[in-house]
Amino acid sequence: PWTHKQIYASDKVDTLVTTYRSATHRVTVTGTDVVASGRDVLARHFKVTVDAGTTYDEVALVFYENLAPNLEKSRFIPNDAYTMDHKRDYALVYDEESRALVHLSVKDRPAALLKPLQTAAPDAAAVKAFLGSLAGQQGTYWVMGADKAKPVGYPCGQDSVDGTPGTGPTDAFTDAGDGALSGSRAATLNATGALRFDLSASGGEVAVLLAAGGTLKAARDALSAARADGFAKLRAGAEKACTGWLAGALLPDTTDKDWLRVARRALLTIRTATDAGTGAVVASVSNQPPYNLDWPRDGAFINHALDVAGKLAAVTRHNKLYARW
Secondary structure, eight states, X not given: OOEEEEEESOTTOOOEEEEEEETTTTEXXXXXXXXXXXXXXXXXXXXXEEOTTOOOSOEEEEEEEOOOOOSOOOTTOTTHHHHOHHHHOOEEEEETTTXXXXXEEETTOOGGGGGGGOSSSOOHHHHHHHHHTTTTOOEEEEEEEESSOOOSBOOEEEOTTTSOTTSSSOOHHHHGGGSOOOOOOEEESSEEEEEEXXXXXXXXXXXXXXXXXXXXXXXXXXXHHHHHHOHHHHHHHHHHHHHHHHHTOOOXXXXXXXXXXXXXXXXXXXXXXXXXXXXXXXXXXXXXTBOOOOOHHHHHHHHHHHHHTTOHHHHHHHHHXXXXX
């Protein structure tokens, strides 16, 4: 069994730190998550530490994903944003060139584009042909790879829970169970993926970058730029953006540390929930269930909090959005 503890790195940033501990295996994993400032990149750093005096023949980190990307949701009943995976999660491949998983959904999901992948075991050439056919195709693209480390194994599989049994490669979660990954290069619909990184016998560190874009090129470019900067710089930039945003905020007139901590966290939560493009503030960043929507009933309280905190430009922008709606 593993225990989990999750905290923020401090009350002035939204850096999330999760500690996973297995007393049985005598291993501790520390995960640090940040969203790169001004970019569509989630950066996840993992540090694996084996207890002193414990020896393993090999230690590896396996990163698993089941993103289920899609493009649409029904108006007023957005539950289908995650209940229609079998129709909207289009394809997942491992791209040798970028050393990354590419998980995507494109407009209308044309069956013809999938032809290079519809063989018993698509090879690197088939994957390259498929990715080449996506040039200019608008959609939802995720490109996932390490900032420096090269994966030594991967599978693209079909979700064993939501997928149709026997119609695709083994679920990546199941495949990763024994650490020996199958190397399946492609899966369609309800796809799941994993990347394996070998570490030293005492552990090690890996940063996995998840870059998103409306085209394959945009997502690839985002990954390349994030790799060039590295996790430490991405974290520093994200934290600077948080502390800078809080610097001008009015806080409760108190010396009570807990009151101030809660106030800062409330303001940072509002910042995290604000859409950069429109100024909308969602009730929650969750889309499963779909609560990532902006309701004026919530927005009225959010605007009041921002107003009291002195964030008048954000309130004005939010109210102008409501006026347009």
